[in-house]
Amino acid sequence: EDKVVQSPLSLVVHEGDTVTLNCSYEVTNFRSLLWYKQEKKAPTFLFMLTSSGIEKKSGRLSSILDKKELFSILNITATQTGDSAIYLCAHGNNRLAFGKGNQVVVIP
Amino acid sequence: GAGVSQSPSNKVTEKGKDVELRCDPISGHTALYWYRQSLGQGLEFLIYFQGNSAPDKSGLPSDRFSAERTGGSVSTLTIQRTQQEDSAVYLCASSLLAGGFILGYEQYFGPGTRLTVT
Incomplete structure (x- = not known):
């Protein structure tokens, strides 16, 4: 069974700080690694990663995958209070296996 | 365009x-x-x-859970004889395509239904 572990489970930062979230995985056959942001209800799609070492970037968010060491990182630079959310990491293509999430709180 | 929608947003039911x-x-x-x-x-x-x-029904926790998808569009998840451990947020997602791992296969989620079994 696929296993996805995220760390840290929660963190509190000040506006302007940089946040690094970790997602490690143990899977039988690698498909893709996805990141979602969940504020109140619907998780919103951020990134899909399939190749090692290629950074995906969207504004202040970026993510990279290391298929040798079996982990992915999500970085958020110059954090804002609107970045407060749970960040979910998942593996798969159809039936996604999710980690428990990284809860990020950004205080002014 | 419109995203995934779910109803009801909240449901309280008796065991x-x-x-x-x-x-x-x-x-x-x-x-x-x-x-x-x-x-x-x-x-x-x-x-x-x-x-x-x-x-693919492999994730259904028991035979009290079933789902249908009519006409390739709307889906209904049915839980029979609800138990307190069924209390959760039930999220639905859809994707343009399935079975692959490039953009187009990513899943988009609805806001969920919060189910409370008393």
């Missing part, structure tokens, strides 16, 4: 009653997925529909 949860996927999306999110737990896969193929 032992049956409930139906509805999902309207994004128009044109061929694949539809159900997950549930319990307090302190990650999202847990329940069932997945792709086109006219037989659904």
Whole structure:
């Protein structure tokens, strides 16, 4: 069974700080690694990663995958209070296996 | 365009009653997925529909859970004889395509139905 572990489970930062979230995985056959942001209800799609070492970037968010060491990182630079959310990491293509999430709180 | 919609947004039911949860996927999306999110737990896969193929029911926790997808669009998740451990947020997602790992295969989620069994 696929296993996805995220760390840290929660963190509190000040506006302007940089946040690094970790997602490690143990899977039988690698498909893709996805990141979602969940504020109140619907998780919103951020990134899909399939190749090692290629950074995906969207504004202040970026993510990279290391298929040798079996982990992915999500970085958020110059954090804002609107970045407060749970960040979910998942593996798969159809039936996604999710980690428990990284809860990020950004205080002014 | 409109995203995935789910109804009701909240449902409180008594133990032992049956409930139906509805999902309207994004128009044109061929694949539809159900997950549930319990307090302190990650999202847990329940069932997945792709086109006219037989659904992947491998995540359903018991035979009290079933789902249908009519006309390749709207889906209904039914929980019979609800138990307190069924209390969770039930999330539906859809994707344009399924079975691959490039953009177009990513899943888009609805806002969920919060089910409380008393």
